[in-house]
Amino acid sequence: MKVQEVIIEADQTEYKKRYMKRVEIMKIFSKLFGKKKKKDNQIDVTDQKELLKCDENSKLHKTDFGVSMELSLNISPDEKKNYEVSISSSPVGVSTGSTATDFYVYEWFIKETGEIFYVGKGIGNRYKSFHERAYEAEKIRNMFDTSSRFVGTGLTEEQAIELESKEMARILNETKDRLTNRMIPLFAERDNGYGRGPETPALQFETAPHLYASEIEEHYFGLKSRPFDEIKYENLKAVVFITRNLRDEISVIYGGMFENYLDEVKVLLLTNSRKVLKSKFAKSVTAWIYVGDDYVTNYENDQKQALEKLGRNVPTYHLIDVWKFLKGRFGGVDTVCKEVVPINPIHNRVPLKQIKNRRNWEKGFDQGIPYWEEGDRERKAGNLERALELFDIARYNGYNAPALYTSYAMAYRKLKDFDNEIAIIEEAIERLRLEKNKINETTIMEFKERQAKAFSLKQNSSER
Numbered sequence: 484m485k486v487q488e489v490i491i492e493a494d495q496t497e498y499k500k501r502y503m504k505r506v507e508i509m510k511i512f513s514k515l516f517g518k519k520k521k522k523d524n525q526i527d528v529t530d531q532k533e534l535l536k537c538d539e540n541s542k543l544h545k546t547d548f549g550v551s552m553e554l555s556l557n558i559s560p561d562e563k564k565n566y567e568v569s570i571s572s573s574p575v576g577v578s579t580g581s582t583a584t585d586f587y588v589y590e591w592f593i594k595e596t597g598e599i600f601y602v603g604k605g606i607g608n609r610y611k612s613f614h615e616r617a618y619e620a621e622k623i624r625n626m627f628d629t630s631s632r633f634v635g636t637g638l639t640e641e642q643a644i645e646l647e648s649k650e651m652a653r654i655l656n657e658t659k660d661r662l663t664n665r666m667i668p669l670f671a672e673r674d675n676g677y678g679r680g681p682e683t684p685a686l687q688f689e690t691a692p693h694l695y696a697s698e699i700e701e702h703y704f705g706l707k708s709r710p711f712d713e714i715k716y717e718n719l720k721a722v723v724f725i726t727r728n729l730r731d732e733i734s735v736i737y738g739g740m741f742e743n744y745l746d747e748v749k750v751l752l753l754t755n756s757r758k759v760l761k762s763k764f765a766k767s768v769t770a771w772i773y774v775g776d777d778y779v780t781n782y783e784n785d786q787k788q789a790l791e792k793l794g795r796n797v798p799t800y801h802l803i804d805v806w807k808f809l810k811g812r813f814g815g816v817d818t819v820c821k822e823v824v825p826i827n828p829i830h831n832r833v834p835l836k837q838i839k840n841r842r843n844w845e846k847g848f849d850q851g852i853p854y855w856e857e858g859d860r861e862r863k864a865g866n867l868e869r870a871l872e873l874f875d876i877a878r879y880n881g882y883n884a885p886a887l888y889t890s891y892a893m894a895y896r897k898l899k900d901f902d903n904e905i906a907i908i909e910e911a912i913e914r915l916r917l918e919k920n921k922i923n924e925t926t927i928m929e930f931k932e933r934q935a936k937a938f939s940l941k942q943n944s945s946e947r
Contacts, residue, residue, distance in 0.1 A: 586643035588634040588650060591620060593627045599660045600703070602634070602651045604643040619663040623703055661699050676702070683708040686735040691801035692776040700780065709779055711801040714808040718770045718798045721758040725773045726928060733775050736803060744806050745774065745928065749935050751809040759932050764789060770798045772805055826941075828906035832875050835910070840881030847881015855882055859890050867894045883914055885926050892933055901941035908934040 589610035591601040601620040603609070610631050614621060623629065635646045648668045654660050655667065661676035680701035683693050693708035700706040724745075733741050752759065760768055763785070771785075782799065789797045840847030858873030874891050888911035895904035908930050915927050 584637055584639050586638045586640050587636040588638070588643050588646045589631050590634060590650065591624065591629055591631050593623070594630055595628065599654055599658070599662070600629075601663050602647055602654065603664075604640075604647045616665075617663060619699055619703075623663065626704070661702055663699060675699075680708065686732050686776075688735065688738055689803055689807075690736065691804045692732065692736065694773075694777055694779040694782045694799075696779050700778075706779060709782075711773065711804060712798045714800055714804055715798065716808070716812065718800075719752065719757050719805070720769045721760050721765070721767045722752065722770045722772050723760045723763050723765065723768055724802075724928065725763070725771050725777075726775070727777060727781070736775075741774070742931075744802060746931065746935075748772075748802060748806050748809060749932060751806075751813060753935055753939055755809075755813065761929075764792045766793065768793075768797060770800055772800050772802055774802045776801075826902050826905050828902040830875075830903055830906075833879055835914075838879055838881055843881070844883075847883065851877040851880035851882020851887075852884075853877075854880065855884075855887050855890065859886075862890060862894050862897075867898055870894050885911065885915070885930075888930070892930075892937075896937065896940075899940075899944070901937045901944070904937045905934055905941070908937070 583606070585606050586604060587606070587610070588602070588604050590599045590603075592599045600623050601614075601617060603614075603617075610633070634650050635643070638646065651662060651664060652668045652671045654662060655671040655673050655675070664675055665677075667675045676698035678697060679695045680698045682701055683695040686692055691711050693710055695708040696706040737744050749759065758767075762768070763771065786796050786799075789795065835841075838847075840850060854873045854877035858870045858877060861867075861873060862870035871891070871894055874887060874894070877887055888907060891907040891911075892904050895901070895907065912927050912930050912934075915930075
């Protein structure tokens, strides 16, 4: 069985989990921020019950002062420290419900400079224990002569939580110390130093950003940002697009037209016999192309893995630099692309507006997935026409996971029916866009790559 087919079989379960997680998270945001603020940052009982529905990948912690929430993305443990998203009401601490009065608040500081780099609450020996999640704080403890001191002792847990938040806010509002705590109080006047460091060049329109060091990394570890590599055409033979860090900075770099730049680069690559690969560590990869920016530490970790897996470093470019290079070498996309062949898909699929369960995703998923599963078995057995009939039924019943559209596209590709392949991928992209969620951006990019290949194959077949 091909790897791609294994992925398709697993995709429907994973997609449902991701979709339902997004639904719950949107409910949480709506309840927290979509209503008038309640007195003293409190939420009512109904809100609390809704908040506690979040799955194991998103953690919610209730205190008597409010709710602190962490939304964890599906990424590797090595990258997790750079991708955690923390939103906290005041204060930030997590309550265990203890009624004991042996809690304390402590802070770690560098002896030579007096800089406080971490604030926490605890009991027993917590103040001198190794903190697995406090990644940057532990690095500082290893590199510098540090010590700890108590801010308050003999506290209840609630008192410790409140004091911890007040001390963090005091440090961030009244000093220049850089806290490595991931969560910070909303009433703090500055962040905790995980953003782009001050020595990293500012973002500019149509200018490749730097792989950046955070303010914490610059200040404590002397880490510097670095530019992307200079483009060499021979290194564009087989590229992988790195989409790990798609954040708001892409609106600055691309002026709100990100997909236009991406599409032009892919067309210029594919029409000049370049390959777009999926795996970052594929043996044939000749370059990585970042579409956003990233921590320089992530880049260094990737290169270390490349040395271990491939025995070499991988040239690393930015999409804007590649776009400028290809435009300069070949001119505009229109001068490179062959004349576009009209697309005339002929099919019996019902219009989207007639699909059942359009407003009930879960019901559509449950009613449609059996037909998709049967259809994909027929596709693998070579019964492509029957497979497409079953995919149509799955779609009609409301099933719209990416796996369905991938199966559609693979069946049409096997039949060399490029018109219908192009059309069904366009529908998939439009439906993903309607969700208006950044989680779908990578999937959309993958569909657009397949669509571009289908266009190329159709053009080639029309010239014969």
